[in-house]
Every structure is written in C-alpha cells, then in structure tokens.
Amino acid sequence: RDVDTRARLTFLFNVTEDSTAFVGFNGRESWGDGGFGTTPGQFDDPHDEFQLTRSWVSVNNLAGDGGVAKIGRDYYTPVSGRILGTDEWDNRPATQSGIWYNHPAGGTNFHFAMLNGVERGYGSTAPIPTALSDDGDDMVYVASLDWVCDMVEQIGPMHVAPYWIRNEDTGAEFQTWLGIMFSGELMGFGYEAEYASYDMGSADGDAWYFNTSLDLDALESLPGVENGGLDITLSNADDMFATTGATKYHNAAGFSDKLGAGGLWTPDTDTWQIGLSFSPAEGWTGRVAIVNVETAGSEWDEIDISVGHGFNGNVMGWFGYAMVDPKGGTMGDEDTFWAVLDLGFGN
16 A cells, blocks of 8 residues: 655647647656655655656758658657557656657658667666666667558558567667557457567567457446447467567556566467446446466466546546466465546646
C-alpha cells in the first residue's frame, strides 16, 4: 500500500503560423518507490526530481517541401510501439532525443526519425543511466509509411504500415527490424495484425501479433449494462527475437507485467488473451480478461478486472485487480491491485 505522485507541467508556444515550440516538466515518485531510492512523499531522487524532460521545436514546410520537421526531446512511439515506444503508465515515461520528419507523400504518410542511442538518457534499460559517452555517434533510425488501402471494396479501408528500425548503438553488430502492421474493420470485426523480423549478426528471429474485437449488442439486454464488446489477442515471439527493451509495456499481457520490458515480444513467448468489455452505467467502463502466457519454460494464467469512471472535478479514476495462477515451477500465486487518479487541466 503505497501512494506515488506524478506532476507534469507543459507549455506549447505558437511562435509563428508554421513554427511551434514545446517544453514539458515532470516530477515523480517511482511506482512502489523501488529501484530509484525515492523517499515516499518527496521528489528527492537526483535523477527524478522535478525537471525539464521534454523540449522540442516543430516547423511546417521548413525547406519548402511540404513536410513537418521536428527536433528535440519527446515521447516517441513508432507504429505499434512493441519494439520501441513510450508507455505513460510509468511515472517517468521513456523519452528520446532526435530529429523527426513527416511528409504526406501523396497519401502514403512517410515518417523518418534519427534518435540518440537507445541506451542513453531516458531510453536506458537501466534504472539510472550511466554517464553519457562522447565516443562515436551511433544512432537509432526509424522509417515507416502509413497509408489507407481502399481498393478492395469487400474488405473496406485498411491501414497498411510497413516499417524499418535500425539500432546502431549496440557494439559490433547492429540490430535491425523489418515489419508491417495492418488494421481495419471487416464484417463488423475490428482487427490489427503485425509481423516483424529481427536480425543482429548471427541472431535472427520473427514475431507476430493479432487482435480482433467485436461489439456485442446482446449485452445491452442485461440490466444496467449500456454496451459491451469482445476482444481476442494472440502473439508469438521466437527465442531469437528481441526488442530494444526501452519501455515497460504495461498491460501487454496482463496487469501484473510479469513479462517485463520485452512485453508481448519477449523472446520465446506465446500469449493469448480474451477480454470482455462493458459499460455497467453511464460514465463507467469495465473489462474482465483472462490471459495465458508461456515463456522460456514457465506458464501462468492471469485474470484481470478493471473499471474506470469520471468523477466530480474533472478527476478520472481507473482501478484494476489481477490474479496470477502459475502452472508449475517455483512461481507462486500473486495478487495485484492498483488505482490511478488523474486531474488534467488546461489544453
């Protein structure tokens, strides 16, 4: 039973019609006061006291090419974020320093980013990153497209997003990911599917993800229930696959977060998940899910229950409970309860 606080203060400046500047401050205590040495009730950790964590400038049509250029430090989640991303569940969300460029490119929506090495600054996988090094200039590169394919009337509009990620900040061998994500709706079913291949020298692997969802009008016949839906998720990552490990990926496979920084695509991992969402009353949302995880010889089931509500004073509240049931081995039963209260103001 522990109370942890995060406060964020942001400023957005419209410098000109085409130029925007942003600065964001963040003060926080780590979840559970673990790993960072934070004293409960104080922003006293030298690494995580209230400080400037995001700062960037964005300019439209910088070189007369019709694109948008941005430079600085910010939250960043390319494509689905399963390889590299920002998860705001963490009281100190991962940020990246770099250059970003977007261009509509005739409807294909081209995106490019060049970032400082993943292991530096807030992208570090260590609790407190070591001192930055000036040796070399290895970077992380991201290139992607996001276009809507509507040429097949029977399947409707489908988002297609191929991407390429290269991490050169790994030593002798570079990490490279090639992937593609599809999303859309077919015969009343929403869907999202992603495939990625990984290469680092002699190591290469594959991973995939699939999710489908369906509105269940039948749930409205239950007393007090306004609407509902069913969702099913499957994922697999072989034993030679890897991610950057720069994000904690909360609730990738259950509230307990037992998979850690690799999320669904932790090496040698299979998962399935079935969830039932519903709105028990006006202003309330809820979900019940069962999750199964097999990873590196371990297996467990998890049951998650969560509700959310908008309270008075513009306060949003979310509450969750997870029960973990291991299938053999040394892992014991676990129960996790969490609650989040958030008050947002301004724009």
